[in-house]
Amino acid sequence: MSAPGAGHEFPSQEVSWQKxxxxxxxxxxxxxxxxxxxxYELHPSFxxxxxxxxxxxxxxxxxxxxxxxxRQKAVKIPGVPDLDHRHGVDGQRKITVLKPLPPTSAGKKFELRNKVIGVYDKxxxxxxxxxxxxxxxxxxxEVYSKVLSSGFLVGQGGWGGPKGPATVNxxxxxxxxxxxxxxxxxxMxxxxxxxxxxxxxxxxxxxEPGQKMxxxxxxxxxxxSWNTTAHGVLRELGGSNPDNLKEFQARFASPVRPGDxxxxxxxxxxxxxxxxxxxxxxxxxxxxxxxxxxxxRALSFLFTVERLQELRIGGRLQSTSTQSGSEAPKIEKAKNDSKDAKVQKAFQLAQSYGNTVVKTNRPEEGPFWQFxxxxxxxxxxxxxxxxxxxxQRIVDTFAISPKVRPKSVRSVDAENVHVKWNDGHESTYSWNWLAAHRGNTKPAAKSAAADAIRLPRPFEVYEQRDGNPYPEVAYDAVMSEDKAVLEWLENIWKWGFSFVKGVPVDPQSTKALIERIAFIRHTHYGGFWDFTADLTYKDTAYTNEWLGAHTDNTYFSDPARLQLFHLLSHTDGKGGESLLVDGFAAAKKLAKTSPQSYKILSTSRHPWHASGNEDVCIQPxxxxxxxxxxxxxKAVYQIRWNNYDRAPKANWHIxxxxxxxxAARVYNNILTDSSNxxxxxxxxxxALIFDNWRMLHGRSEFTGKRRMCGGYVNNDDFVSRFRLLKFGRQKVLDNLGNINQFKRxxxxxxxx
Incomplete structure (x- = not known):
């Protein structure tokens, strides 16, 4: 027995749309x-x-x-009581895409043909x-698409109709x-x-309607919800290629409210x-x-590494001039091979996003790589x-336009690929480098913690203005009494930095000053430093060049917590002003103005390195x-920001x-704002000492010869010394492991 109204066809209705x-x-x-x-309506693949x-x-x-x-009241289905569609909500939808719609219906006449499958009394x-x-x-x-729909009319059952078939799950x-x-x-x-x-x-x-219902x-x-989820499936697994979605269906399980x-x-x-x-x-x-x-459930042609590895490109990579005069790679059309055609379209779609796409010389690893x-x-x-x-990287990442694009990409020999950029620069990459850093097609899984905004720990912000003294202590006091050491460490914890006045101008006195806190940390730079700008250690800090705001030791698993500098001399030149930027204050501004950027910088993990000297290649x-x-x-307690030492990340979804x-560009704009x-x-x-986990430091370019000394102190040594001086040994021992009291x-x- 057929369901009431089954097979009933409504009058055809014309439909139209514009770009x-x-x-x-x-x-x-x-x-x-x-x-x-x-x-973008002028996009070549619109x-x-x-x-x-x-x-x-x-x-x-x-x-x-x-x-x-x-319009809803006008609907009448034979054999079914009059139904009030004002109290209707969606039940389930399934679309089957048979042919993509043109960007506009102009020049053709399209119709909506609608028939009843069944009406069921629940x-x-x-x-x-x-x-x-x-x-x-x-x-x-010609049929372009079919949509199976179920609508649920709230509170309008009990009229004696059939319950209907069970839904396939x-x-x-x-x-x-x-x-x-x-x-x-x-x-909202x-x-x-x-x-x-x-x-x-x-x-x-x-x-009002929702309250009544x-x-x-x-x-x-x-x-x-249905359509934005379809977009998510196509974006995450289908490469955002509209041809890669054949079927899509979902059941509406519960309402979504504004702000969800x-x-x-x-x-x-x-x-x-x-x-x-x-x-x-x-x-x-x-x-x-x-x-x-x-x-x-969906049927999708998946834009994944393993899928592309199954396919081969039938055409060859060429160069052609675009209307703007720049060069862009293209592929000759593959003939009589649907798989080749799909890869060709994926290749061209990847290019259309502005990605750098390289046809590989390693067919076993896929027909092309994108970056x-x-x-x-x-x-x-x-x-x-x-x-x-x-x-180290010396190009300023944030001076590069986010719209940088390749003008041409070509293999110059069996070892290298040459790229000309639309900003006039030219680059050469080895095939080994490309193989190690090609983009991953699968996004990294995000944890629930990524949803939370974790602000920095409590702190005070120093404002540089006339009459506002720097936090400072006297050398003689620090060297003679622990009370002054505590004041010194309080300055560092509260403000992020502190000056020490009256330091004898010699390395031995400076070394003794640092050791009033703890042992000096030894690294590949040695222990206590006494250096000039001679590149003894292959690091930008050992030059006289401008040095942007950064934190040190991003390449260590445990970066040094404190860093002290003492300028012993500067002769025959000028410049070399020191720069401090409060990374916590900048992070707090970022969380307020761009919370999504803040979350990304809190969760996206990156490699770092120090590889200057021949016997050194340090990575955390x-x-x-x-x-x-x-x-x-659950507070942000450490910042790693060093564009010089950030290594290229592998397996990174584009x-x-x-x-x-x-996100990094937004944070960089805050850091480089002169007011900060x-x-x-x-x-x-x-001498200047600062919290390397919080304060970024840099300096201006200088001439002449400067002699600088200083050193690092580990986090655990700093915290131990500070806690013991502030609370006394017995209270520290009594509270071992009582971390849940951190807010007190x-x-x-x-x-x-």
């Missing part, structure tokens, strides 16, 4: 700026997002706001209406970590933007069809772990970009973020590269 509608839809579902082919057909039954041909309720909760909606070329009858695999995760943060305006696509249901604009107020369109954070976990099922598409399953949850989209262009440009290995002696035992979060206090560079800089001219007899100022663990 502006396509752009609006892409923006409203969270498409990113690096997916320009969905966001495309309609593949799930856009779902909006056309709402929009039809409208270019003006319509009365949603009036009792007191309500009624389910299932339909199939097709977008069809009215002239040729597609649960995610048990005991398997997701292959990808996609996060979307909604806000999300639904207001999405409704401009043509879905003007007042339920998503004003609280038991939702407590305004909720976001179910189809927003949606996290989609995505699993590959490993079942590849003959056309290369693979089944994917997913679940979307809100910030409380409540499922908002269930039964998620983030800013990543490649900042890691140019030429002497203008990497110091030939120190092996594990990668580390710019902002390190304390395991116990999208994550862009996120990190954007403290400049001072060191003088013989005055009378606890030894308030110092860490």
């Amino acid at each position: 502006r509608d396509v752009l609006l839809f892409a923006n409203s579902i969270g498409v990113k700026a690096d997916e320009l082919h969905f966001l 495309s309609v997002f593949p799930t856009y057909p779902l909006i056309l039954p709402f929009k039809l041909t409208d270019q003006e706001v319509v009365d949603f309720y009036a 009792g007191k909760p309500g009624t389910v209406v299932e339909t199939e909606q097709s977008i069809v070329d009215a002239k040729t009858g 597609f649960p995610p695999p048990a005991e398997k970590k997701p292959d990808a995760t996609h996060v979307v943060q909604t806000n 305006e999300t639904a207001h933007l999405y409704r401009l696509n043509g879905d003007y249901n007042p339920l998503h604009a004003t609280p 038991g939702f407590g107020g305004t909720i976001i369109h179910g189809l927003f 954070k949606l996290t989609t976990e995505i699993w590959r099922m490993g079942d590849k069809q003959s056309d290369g598409f693979e089944e994917v399953r997913f679940v979307t949850k809100n910030q409380y772990g409540k499922v908002v989209l269930s039964n998620g 983030g262009s800013l990543f490649m440009r900042e890691n140019c290995q030429c002497p203008k970009c990497v110091h030939p002696d120190t092996k 035992s594990s990668t580390a973020p710019v902002f390190s979060v304390h395991d116990d206090t 999208n994550e590269q862009k996120e990190w560079y954007d 800089e403290i400049w001072t001219q060191l003088q013989p007899g005055t 100022p009378d606890s030894p663990y308030s110092i860490y």
Whole structure:
């Protein structure tokens, strides 16, 4: 027995859209700026997002706001009681994409053909209406997409109809970590933007309908969650290529409210069809772990390293002139080979993002490799970009345009690839370097801790202004009484730095001053330093060049905590002013003005290195973020910021590269703002000590000959000395391990 209304066909309705509608839809579902082919109408690969057909039954041909309720009331299904669609919510949707829509319907006539699959009585909760909606070329009858929809009409059941068939479920695999995760943060305006696509249901604009329906107020369109999740699947596993999404479906499990954070976990099922598409399953949850989209399933052509390794390019890499006169690589069209054609399109799509794409000479490792262009440009290995002696980066990453792009990419021989950039620079990379640093196609998994904002520990900010004295202590007092040492350490902890006045101008007295705190730390620079700018140690600090604000020892697993400088002499020249920047204060500003950037710099981990001298190549035992979060206090307690010593990161997803560079650029802008800089001219007899985990230091270029001495102190030695002087040995012993008291100022663990 067929369901009531089954097979009933509604009158065909014309649908139309403009490029502006396509752009609006892409923006409203969270498409990113690096997916320009969905966001820019003049892009050579401008495309309609593949799930856009779902909006056309709402929009039809409208270019003006319509009365949603009036249009819904007009729906009548034979054999079914009149239903009030004002109290309707989405149940489940499935789209099958048969052919991509053109960017505009102009020049053709398209129709929405809509038929009923069934109407099912679910009792007191309500009624389910299932339909199939097709977008069809009215002239040729060619079908572009089919959408199976179920709508749930709240409280309108109990009319005696059939309950309907059980739904086929597609649960995610048990005991398997997701292959990808996609996060979307909604806000109070999300639904207001999405409704401009043509879905003007007042339920998503004003609280009254939602209150009457038991939702407590305004909720976001179910189809927003559905479409933004489709975008997440395509972006994370399909390379954002619109041709890579064949089917997509999900059930609406619970409402989404403005301000909710949606996290989609995505699993590959490993079942590849003959056309290369693979089944994917997913679940979307809100910030409380409540499922908002269930039964998620898609068929996608996955843009992954292993998939590309299965394919081969039939064409060859060439150069061609673009309209702007720059060169861009292209591939001759592969013939009679659908796999080659897909790889060709993936190659061209990667180029369209502005990535640097290199056809490999190692077919067993994939037909091509892609790199983030800013990543490649900042890691140019030429002497203008990497110091030939120190092996440190000397190009200013943040002086490179984020829009840097390759003009040409060519293999010069069996060992090297040459790149010409649109900023006029030229680079050569070895195949071994490229193989080690090619971009990963799978984003790194993000932990729940990444969602939290972890601010720096409590501190005070010194403001450089007329009449405001520097924190300082007297040398004689520090050398003669522990009370003065405590005052000295209090200055360092509170302000991040302190001067010591009246230091005898000789290395021995300076060394003795440091040892009033603790033992001097030995590194590959030795123990106590006494040096001039002669590159004895291959580091930029041992030159007379300008030195930007940075922290030291980023390449150690445990960077030194304190650093002391004492200028012994400066003859026959000028310059060399010392710079301090409070990294904690800058981080706090970043958290306030750009919380997402702050989170990225707290979670994205990076390699660091010191490789100047022939017998040295130091790297920390594990990668580390710019902002390190304390395991116990959950506060940011250490900053690593050194563009000279940051090593090129391997297996770095290109999208994550862009996120990190954007975040780092924002932080760098704060650090280099003159209002945050403290400049001072060191003088013989005055030593400067600072917290290397907090304060960035640098200096201006200088001429003449300078003699400097100083040294490092370890974190544990500094903290031990400070705690014992401040709280006394017995209180420290009584509180061993009592880390949970770190918020109490009378606890030894308030110092860490």
